[in-house]
Amino acid sequence: MKKTILIATEKPFARKAIKKVQKIIRHVDDFDLKLLERYNNVDEFKEAISNVSALVVRSDKVSQDIIGSAKKLKVVVRAGAGYDNIDVDAATKRKIIVMNTPGQNSNGVAELAFGLMLGLIRRKYLGGPGTELKGKSIGLHGFGHIGKCMAQIAKGFDMKVFAYDPYVDSKVMKEHAVKACKSAEDLYKKVNFVSLNIPVNEKTERSINYRLLSKMKKRAVLINTARKDLIDEKGLMRIMSERSELMYASDIAPKWKVEMEEKFPMRTLFTTKKMGAQTVEANLNSLVASVTQIIDFFEKGDTTYQVNG
Ligand code: 3PG
Numbered sequence: 001m002k003k004t005i006l007i008a009t010e011k012p013f014a015r016k017a018i019k020k021v022q023k024i025i026r027h028v029d030d031f032d033l034k035l036l037e038r039y040n041n042v043d044e045f046k047e048a049i050s051n052v053s054a055l056v057v058r059s060d061k062v063s064q065d066i067i068g069s070a071k072k073l074k075v076v077v078r079a080g081a082g083y084d085n086i087d088v089d090a091a092t093k094r095k096i097i098v099m100n101t102p103g104q105n106s107n108g109v110a111e112l113a114f115g116l117m118l119g120l121i122r123r124k125y126l127g128g129p130g131t132e133l134k135g136k137s138i139g140l141h142g143f144g145h146i147g148k149c150m151a152q153i154a155k156g157f158d159m160k161v162f163a164y165d166p167y168v169d170s171k172v173m174k175e176h177a178v179k180a181c182k183s184a185e186d187l188y189k190k191v192n193f194v195s196l197n198i199p200v201n202e203k204t205e206r207s208i209n210y211r212l213l214s215k216m217k218k219r220a221v222l223i224n225t226a227r228k229d230l231i232d233e234k235g236l237m238r239i240m241s242e243r244s245e246l247m248y249a250s251d252i253a254p255k256w257k258v259e260m261e262e263k264f265p266m267r268t269l270f271t272t273k274k275m276g277a278q279t280v281e282a283n284l285n286s287l288v289a290s291v292t293q294i295i296d297f298f299e300k301g302d303t304t305y306q307v308n309g
Helices: 015-026 042-049 064-069 088-093 106-121 145-156 170-175 184-190 233-242 257-263 280-300
Strands: 003-009 031-037 054-057 075-078 097-100 137-141 160-164 193-196 221-224 247-250 268-270
Touching (some): 003 015, 003 042, 015 031, 031 280, 054 280, 088 097, 097 280, 106 221, 106 280, 137 145, 137 184, 145 160, 160 184, 233 257
Parallel strands (some): 003 031, 054 075, 137 193, 193 221, 221 247, 247 268
């Protein structure tokens, strides 16, 4: 019997990416694809997953309840980097492999970060004079795939690049001509722009707090294309109220989006939906990687990108 791969996405992949994986699947025996896009409720997801062997998701919530409905599920791939949307413990208990596709959508996210930076410093293109990136400094909080893409783009803008990442050797930063900082505080103190490029977990949750944000330079800009829960929103609101020159742009709407936009209209910028990885290129890269990883897992036992177990 064929193994069914379910692609369940509330925010659909580009048609080109879907067509590409349909073509891949046509060339391998034993697999077929099932699509669930823009679903309206958990029940639709539970129904669709009940009989499948593999699952591909984006930021879709894969809860214990969803996993419980998947009788034949063997592998879940998060088409992207951050897998905080998946209940990894529930999957592990059921011996389900969880994987991600690191690096596949990094460039899309990195380019969007600069789009947000430009949007803010050009005063939302409303006619008033803005400022430029050239000669300014950027601090990359996290130097993984996205951090590295950002460093490369920043150099094109003739910016000075700094980074802080306790899990990356300063030699690696040096190889990318990036100056290593010893702590997050040190980074936030030094730069005109801070970009968050770290995952959310028990160590980083709400770690971007008032104390850290108060270290930021005058007229600094904080860019969040990572996760909402990294930010202590109370602390962010407080520092934005106390310091009328700080700016915040995010690809993930804060809980207090409306209030923030009302209070600080020219100092905040938010996308309408999480858009960092929403490019044809990123969709192609991450979906092809996901489906290929699933086929390789079933055919060769390859678990290279496994994040649990
Ligand atoms: C990631 O972790 O790779 C990004 O946040 C992408 O999220 P998305 O697939 O929901 O666009």
